[in-house]
Amino acid sequence: MKKTIAVVGLGLIGGSLALALKGFEDFEIVGVDVSQPTLRFAAEHGVGDAVTADAMEVVPRADVTVLCLHPRGIVRFLGEYRDVFKPGSLVTDVCGVKTSIMAGAEILPEGVDFIGCHPMAGTEFSGIEHAFAEMFQKSHLILTPRPSSTPEHVSLMERMGAYIGCKDVVKTTPEEHDAILAYTSQMMHIIALSVCDDEQLFACKGFEGSSFRGCTRVAALDVSLWTELFSMNSPALLSAVDRLEENLHAYREALASGDVKALSDKLAHSAGRKRRMDLEGPDTLTLE
């Protein structure tokens, strides 16, 4: 008999995951959502192998349950379904904060494993109609296993990551995840939002290149999702924003000083750091 992966929440990420997981080993992919239009779209577009509005029908028999809800929705679902998950099964998620989620998962009974998961993929759009199977190609898959997570479950997550196209799997603690993601992801969104608050925004049409588009793209974000992500990780995010304010102000002062040699040295320092980062991936050749 086939095993079952339940994907709970068929939004942009859940929908893409249900598409990308189809054909994975001997699993049937069952999509779960409360919205009838979403379920209809999923059924019509082959998002997963089957869909249902009834989590109670699929969760008790799922070998893996992937919670693709907003962070507070994940914590709520864990509480409501704690006694419903199949003994020995694995529960995981996809969201961008991990400390609160891992704490929420403490409620699960012994014998139900939980591995925090965050695929570093997405777009600025929302909803199943923007889902696509290739979303996870070449992205990092971050895992925060419990100390007690079984090697079999960790290995299963790694195989799922490889199957959906992730370029690597990075294991870390929830605390380290949240500290670093405050910088690499949440702060990028704060920057994009702040740039779009500029009084010049609407005057600049026709004058933007892809450095502007690249920086501001993510400002068109899902407000309720990002309000949760920001507020559930605000100490780390505040620390990242404070560091940015300091580094930005140092550039402001270097510009204001009129010392061209010092400005040039400062640029060489920062540009050298960027080159040492040597990020790979499809974006490095994007047009400016």
Add this chain to the structure above:
Amino acid sequence: MKKTIAVVGLGLIGGSLALALKGFEDFEIVGVDVSQPTLRFAAEHGVGDAVTADAMEVVPRADVTVLCLHPRGIVRFLGEYRDVFKPGSLVTDVCGVKTSIMAGAEILPEGVDFIGCHPMAGTEFSGIEHAFAEMFQKSHLILTPRPSSTPEHVSLMERMGAYIGCKDVVKTTPEEHDAILAYTSQMMHIIALSVCDDEQLFACKGFEGSSFRGCTRVAALDVSLWTELFSMNSPALLSAVDRLEENLHAYREALASGDVKALSDKLAHSAGRKRRMDLEGPDTLTLE
């Protein structure tokens, strides 16, 4: 007899332009550079129809001279060749500041027209080996004609822009160009550099998605070029950075307040502004 466009400076932009302009109307494209390796590369890769190290050979007969040098190099070239440009010809450039360039062009004798030009295209790489003919596809071409520029020359620039694939041609004053570009381009580079100065930079490998790559890509910049662009436009750039510091700090305070409703309202406001901008182009569908 064929007319002549001299492309002076075969770096990333000049090289791409010489490639993109090939076949334009009845013009021969002649690339000019002082570097023998660059000229050899250009000749071997068909960058332009002909190449020469001798500007004195081509500038006197060029109907259009496009200066693809760093800003101070452009001003220097205008001074050194002021009496060499062909009477009735058009001189133009491609650089990212316009007020200083237009002032530098005042030195040209009557009868030699100058139209400032800034194609909003580029990559974070430098040098002819990274040039490609498609660079200008779907980018804006910004022109700052003199009040005295002839309609024929403006029309010629517009046709050149269309030929190399620009999606539109935007005409403005040098002052407006510099004020807006301080925001849409130079500030994006200051942000990228500041983000790369963060102490977490090297720790974040494996934890970055394309919001991070999109924001920081341009930090790997050409130091001497961007030192000139920043310092030649520092009043406008300082004003843009001051506004960013203010908008960023407002987000910092909204986060620190712990008022989730106020944070959510603020996100909705900024995200709504971004959506109203409704930028088109190939980047909007890039993976996050």
